[in-house]
Amino acid sequence: MASTERLYFADPFLHRFTGRVVAHSTWEGVPSVVLDRTAFYPEAGGQMADRGLLGAVPVRDVQVDDAGLVHHLLELPEGASLPGIGTEVPGEIDRARRRLHMALHTGQHMLSRALVDVANANTVSSRLGETLCTIDVDLDVLDERKVAEAEAFVNAVIDDDVAIRAFFPTPEELAALPLRRAPKVTENIRVVQIEGFDVSPCGGTHCTRSAQVGMIRVLSVERYKGKGRVTFSAGRRARSELWAEAGTLRGLSRAFTCGPGEVPTSIDKLRRELTEAREALGAARAQLAEHTAGELAAALERSPEHRVVAVLEGASPESLRAVAARLTSRPEAAVLLAGRLPEGMPVLIARGAGSSFGCGAFLKRLAEAAGGRGGGRPEHAEGRLPPGTDFPALVASLLG
DSSP states (O other): OOOOEEGGGTOTTOOEEEEEEEEEEEETTEEEEEESEEOOOOSBTTBOOOOEEETTEEEEEEEEOTTSOEEEEEOOOTTOOOOOTTOEEEEEEOHHHHHHHHHHHHHHHHHHHHHHHHHOOOEEEEEEOSSOEEEEESOSSOOHHHHHHHHHHHHHHHHHTOBEEEEOOOHHHHHHSOOSSOOSOSSSOOEEEETTTEEEEOOSOOOSBGGGGOOEEEEEEEEETTEEEEEEEEHHHHHHHHHHHHHHHHHHHHHTTSOGGGHHHHHHHHHHHHHHHHHHHHHHHHHHHHHHHHHHHHHHHHOTTOEEEEEEETOOHHHHHHHHHHHTTSTTOEEEEEEEBTTBEEEEEEEOTTOOOOHHHHHHHHHHHHTOEEEEOSSEEEEEEOTTOOHHHHHHHHHO
C-alpha cells in the first residue's frame, strides 16, 4: 500500500479536503481509518496532531506509522462503524488549532536559530505541548540576558515579514543549503527556509511569512537534566497569556488605586507595612506571653506537683509555645495548656529539665479520651481537641 499523500506539505492553510478510504487498521489497539490523501497532520517531530472532522465524525488523534500511512482515530458514536473502504469522505481541519501549531513550530525554528547566533546554544530537542513549549540546548547554563537578546532578534524578524518556504530540494540543492542541523531521514527530505535567517529540515506545518507568527515570548530559562531549557510561547497563545496577565495587572492597579506601572511600588510599600505589622504583632505576643506566664507562675509555685493546667482564650499554638517556654525554665515544672479557638483547641504539654512527666504519653491518652489528635516526645507534645472540650476537668480525671 502506498504511503498517504500529505496535502499540508503543499498548503498549510488547507482546511477542507476529500479523501478515499483505502484501509481499516489499528493504532495501539484502537481502530483507525487510512485515506489515500489527507490534510490532517499526524503527531511527529515534537508537534501535536491536528483535530477536526472526517465526514461528520470528530477526529480525536492522528498518527503515522513507519510505512508512511496516516492513521485517523475517530470518536465513533456507539454502534457506528468506520466509513467503508473505497468511499470518499470529506475532511475538515480545526483551523484555530492548526494555525496555532503553525505559529508555535515556526517560532521554535526562529528561536532555535537566534539562540545559535546570540548564545552559541544549539537545540538538541524541542516540544510543542498543549500548554507549554520548550527548547533544550546543549549548554547546561543559559545566560538570561542572551536569551532575551535572542527573543528580541526573533521578534525583529517577525516584524520584517520575511517569506518562509517549505520544499523538497533535490540532492544537489540540499547539499548547497546551510542547514542548521542535519536531517533525521535520508529520503524525501523536506526543508523549511526562513528568508535570510534559518534553513532547517522539518516535516511540520509552518507559516508562509514570518509576520504570521505574530510574536515570540520567552516564559522561563532554567537548567533541566543537565541542559539549558527555554520555555516559550508564540502567536495566539502568547497574546492570550499577555492579555490575561495585563488583566491581572489592571485588577491590581484598581485595588491599589494607582496606575498599572505603579503596582510594583505599591506592593513594595505593602510588604514594608506587613513586615512592620508582623514585628509589632510579635512584640505584642511576647508581652502577652510574658504577662500570662507571670500569672501562671504563681499557680505553678503553689502546686505541690509543680504542675499548671490552664485554658488561654484565643491562644494559637505559637502563643502556647511562647508561654510554655517561660514556665518550663523552672526545672520541675509540668505545663498543660490549651487554647480556645472556634475551630478547636490547640493543646501543648511540656516539662522542665528536671521533671519526669511523660508529655507525649499523656497527650495520647488525652486525645483518645476527647476524640482529638496529637503526640510528641516525653519532654514536649502538641495536638488538637474538639471545640468545647472541658480541658481542666479532662486533665484532672486522667491524672486521678
